[in-house]
Amino acid sequence: MDAFALLIAATLNAGTVLAFAALGLLINERAGIVNLGAEGIMLVAAVAGFATAVHTGSDWVAFAAGMGAGALMAAAFGWLVIWLNTNQYASGLALSLFGAGFSAFVGIRYTQEKLSQRSHFDVPGLADIPFIGPALFRQHPLVYLAIVLAVALTWFLYRSRAGLVLRAVGESPESAHALGYPVRRIRFAAVMVGGALCGLAGAYISVIYTPLWVEGMVAGKGWIALALTTFATWRPARVLLGAYLFGGVTMLQFHLQGEGLQVSSQLLTAMPYLSTIIVLVLISRNAAWIRANMPASLGKPFSPGS
Amino acid sequence: MLTLESRSEPSRTMTIVSPLLALGITVVIGMLLFMMLGKDPMRGLQVFFIEPVKSGYALSELAVKATPLLLIALGLSVCFRSNVWNIGAEGQFILGAIAAGGVAMMADKDSSRFIVIAILLAGAAGGMAWAAIVAFLRDRANANEILVSLMLVYVADMLLSYLVYGPWKDPAAYNFPQTISFLEPTKIPRLFSGWRVTIGAVIAVIAVFLFWLFLFRTYAGFQLQVGGLAPAAARYAGFSSRKALWMAMLGSGGMAGLAGGLEAAGPLGQLTPHVPAGYGFAAIIVAFVGRLHPVGVVFSTVLMSMFYIGGELAQSRLGLPKSLTGVFQGMLLFALLACDTLIVYRIRWRHSPHHASASSGQAKPLPRGDESKPLAVDPSDAEQGAKV
Numbered sequence: 150m151d152a153f154a155l156l157i158a159a160t161l162n163a164g165t166v167l168a169f170a171a172l173g174l175l176i177n178e179r180a181g182i183v184n185l186g187a188e189g190i191m192l193v194a195a196v197a198g199f200a201t202a203v204h205t206g207s208d209w210v211a212f213a214a215g216m217g218a219g220a221l222m223a224a225a226f227g228w229l230v231i232w233l234n235t236n237q238y239a240s241g242l243a244l245s246l247f248g249a250g251f252s253a254f255v256g257i258r259y260t261q262e263k264l265s266q267r268s269h270f271d272v273p274g275l276a277d278i279p280f281i282g283p284a285l286f287r288q289h290p291l292v293y294l295a296i297v298l299a300v301a302l303t304w305f306l307y308r309s310r311a312g313l314v315l316r317a318v319g320e321s322p323e324s325a326h327a328l329g330y331p332v333r334r335i336r337f338a339a340v341m342v343g344g345a346l347c348g349l350a351g352a353y354i355s356v357i358y359t360p361l362w363v364e365g366m367v368a369g370k371g372w373i374a375l376a377l378t379t380f381a382t383w384r385p386a387r388v389l390l391g392a393y394l395f396g397g398v399t400m401l402q403f404h405l406q407g408e409g410l411q412v413s414s415q416l417l418t419a420m421p422y423l424s425t426i427i428v429l430v431l432i433s434r435n436a437a438w439i440r441a442n443m444p445a446s447l448g449k450p451f452s453p454g455s
Numbered sequence: 456m457l458t459l460e461s462r463s464e465p466s467r468t469m470t471i472v473s474p475l476l477a478l479g480i481t482v483v484i485g486m487l488l489f490m491m492l493g494k495d496p497m498r499g500l501q502v503f504f505i506e507p508v509k510s511g512y513a514l515s516e517l518a519v520k521a522t523p524l525l526l527i528a529l530g531l532s533v534c535f536r537s538n539v540w541n542i543g544a545e546g547q548f549i550l551g552a553i554a555a556g557g558v559a560m561m562a563d564k565d566s567s568r569f570i571v572i573a574i575l576l577a578g579a580a581g582g583m584a585w586a587a588i589v590a591f592l593r594d595r596a597n598a599n600e601i602l603v604s605l606m607l608v609y610v611a612d613m614l615l616s617y618l619v620y621g622p623w624k625d626p627a628a629y630n631f632p633q634t635i636s637f638l639e640p641t642k643i644p645r646l647f648s649g650w651r652v653t654i655g656a657v658i659a660v661i662a663v664f665l666f667w668l669f670l671f672r673t674y675a676g677f678q679l680q681v682g683g684l685a686p687a688a689a690r691y692a693g694f695s696s697r698k699a700l701w702m703a704m705l706g707s708g709g710m711a712g713l714a715g716g717l718e719a720a721g722p723l724g725q726l727t728p729h730v731p732a733g734y735g736f737a738a739i740i741v742a743f744v745g746r747l748h749p750v751g752v753v754f755s756t757v758l759m760s761m762f763y764i765g766g767e768l769a770q771s772r773l774g775l776p777k778s779l780t781g782v783f784q785g786m787l788l789f790a791l792l793a794c795d796t797l798i799v800y801r802i803r804w805r806h807s808p809h810h811a812s813a814s815s816g817q818a819k820p821l822p823r824g825d826e827s828k829p830l831a832v833d834p835s836d837a838e839q840g841a842k843v
Contacts, residue, residue, distance in 0.1 A: 250781020415617035
C-alpha cells in the first residue's frame with residue numbers, strides 16, 4: 150500500500166516535467182509553430198538551472214534561470230522561423246543539436262557538483278492523511294503549479310479574448326492579419342512563452358527531479374513532450390493527463406525492477422519510448438479526428454504581403 | 456532600416472555562397488569563444504583546420520570520420536529531398552552495427568575473407584529493417600516519422616546495451632560490457648597498412664557517384680524530388696507518395712546501416728555501448744550544409760570531419776571539452792539556415808516603412824518550398840497517394 154502511494158507520488162513528479170514542456174509546446178503549436186528544439190532547450194535550461202542552483206543555492210532563482218535560458222533559445226528559433234521564414238523542422242533540429250552540444254560543453258564542470266540537501270514539502274494538514282498524504286500532498290510546489298497552469302491555459306484558450314486571437318493565428322494567420330492582429334509578434338510571443346516553459350521543465354529535471362547534471366540527461370523527454378501534444382489533440386487537460394500517463398510508465402519501470410521482476414533493465418528503460426510510438430500509432434490512425442483538432446496552419450510559415 | 460525584399464527567383468549564387476558565409480560566421484564566433492576561454496584563437500583555427508589535413512596519417516583519420524558521415528548524409532539527402540524526415544539515422548546506424556556484428560561473430564579463424572561482404576550486407580539490412588518500422592507506421596497508421604524514428608534511436612541504444620551486457624558479452628572480458636574482438640578475416644580491409652582508413656572510404660566515394668546518378672539521371676529520382684518539392688504536382692502526375700516514402704526510408708536506413716556495419720567491423724572491431732558516436736545526428740547537418748546534393752555533401756562531410764578531429768585535438772592539446780564539436784556543428788546549421796534567407800530574399804536599406812507601397816507591383820514573396828509539414832501528418836496526403 151505504501152509502495153503504491155510512493156508510485157503515485159513519483160508518477161506526479163515525473164509527469165510534471167513532461168507537463169510543463171508539453172503545455173509550452175501546446176502554446177507554440179496553437180499559434181502554428183512546431184518547435185523540434187524542445188529537447189535542446191530543455192538540456193540548456195537544465196544546465197543553466199543546475200549551475201544557478203549550485204552558485205546561488207536557491208531553487209527558485211534556478212527555475213528563473215532555466216526559464217530565461219529557454220526563452221532565449223526559443224527567441225533565436227523564433228527569429229529564424231517567424232521573421233526569416235526558415236523551415237521549422239530544420240530550425241528546430243538545429244536548436245536540438247546545438248543544445249545537446251552546448252549543454253555538454255558548458256556542463257562539463259558541473260558533472261561532479263552536488264546540490265545541498267533537498268528540502269521536503271508537505272501541504273499542512275493534508276500531508277499526514279494515510280495513503281492520500283504521501284501519494285498526493287508531499288510534492289514540490291511546481292507539481293501543483295503544473296495543474297494550475299493546465300487549468301489556466303484551458304481558460305485562456307477557450308474563454309479569453311487573447312486566447313481566441315492566439316488560436317486564430319494558428320488556424321488562419323491570413324484572417325488574423327486581415328483583422329489587424331500582428332501575427333508575427335503574437336507567434337513570437339507564443340514561441341518565447343513555450344520556450345520558457347520548456348526551460349522550466351529542464352530546470353526541474355536537474356534541480357528537483359534527479360537532482361544532478363549529466364550530459365544528455367533530458368533523455369528524450371523533449372521529444373516525448375512533442376508527441377504528447379498530438380496525443381492530447383492540442384487540449385491542455387489531455388496534455389496533463391498524458392503527461393501523468395507517461396510519468397507513470399517511466400516510474401513503473403523502477404517499481405517493477407524493485408519488485409524483482411525478471412525482465413531486462415534495458416527493456417524497461419525502453420518502455421517510455423516504445424509507449425510513445427504505440428500511443429502515436431493509435432492516435433494517428435484516426436485521421437479524421439486529428440484533422441478536426443489540429444491547428445490548421447501548424448508548421449506553415451506566414452509572411453504579411455509587402 | 457534593413458528590410459527583406461523577396462527576389463523574383465531564388466538566387467543560384469547565394470545557394471553556394473550561403474554555406475560559405477555560414478562557415479565564416481561559425482569560425483568568427485568560434486574564435487571569439489576561444490578568446491573568452493582564454494585560449495589563442497589562432498591556435499584554435501590551427502587545431503580545427505590545419506592539423507586534420509597536415510599529414511597522410513591525419514588525412515587517414517579524417518577519412519575514418521568522413522566515411523560514416525558521407526554514407527549517412529547521402530541517404531538523408533535523398534530522404535529530405537522527398538520531404539520525408541528521417542532523423543533517426545543514429546538508430547539505423549546502431550542496428551547496422553548490431554547486424555554486422557552478429558554476422559562477424561559467427562565467423563571462425565578459417566573463414567573466407569569474403570565474409571566481409573556478408574557483414575556489410577547484414578549491416579545495410581539491419582539499418583533498412585529499423586527504418587522499415589518507421590515507414591510502415593507512417594504508411595499504415597499515419598504516425599509522424601520524425602517522432603517514431605527518433606524514439607527508435609533510444610530503443611536501438613537499449614537493444615545494443617542489452618546485447619553487450621547480456622547474451623553477447625565476452626566471457627573473458629572481466630565483466631566489461633563488450634563483445635569479443637572480431638576475428639581477423641572479418642575485419643574490413645584497410646587501404647594502407649598502419650593507417651586506419653578502410654575500403655569503406657572507397658565505397659563512400661562510389662556511393663556519391665551512384666546517388667548523383669539516381670537523383671539526376673533516373674526517373675525514380677525525379678519522381679522523389681517532385682514529390683518533395685510539389686506534392687500536389689506529384690499526385691497529379693500519378694507519382695505514388697507511398698512508394699517515395701518507402702524508397703526514402705529504406706534508402707537512408709540502408710546507408711546508415713551500412714555505415715554502422717563498416718564502423719563496427721572496421722575501426723571499432725567489436726561492439727560496445729559506445730558504438731553510437733553521434734554520426735547519425737551530425738549527418739543531418741552534413742546533408743543540409745551540403746545542399747542535399749551528393750557533391751555538396753562531400754565538401755560538408757570533410758568540414759564536419761574536421762570539426763570532429765578538431766574537437767578531439769582541442770581536448771588533448773588545449774584542455775577544452777570534446778563537446779566543442781557539437782557546439783560548432785549546431786552553430787553551423789543555425790548560421791546556415793539564417794544565411795539561406797538570402798537565397799529567396801535580398802537585404803535592402805529602406806528609410807521608412809511607408810515606401811513599401813512602391814514595391815507593390817513586384818512579385819509576391821515566394822512561398823518557401825520547404826514548408827514544414829505539421830507533426831500530425833495531414834491524412835489527405837497519404838489517402839490520395841494511396842489511391843494512385
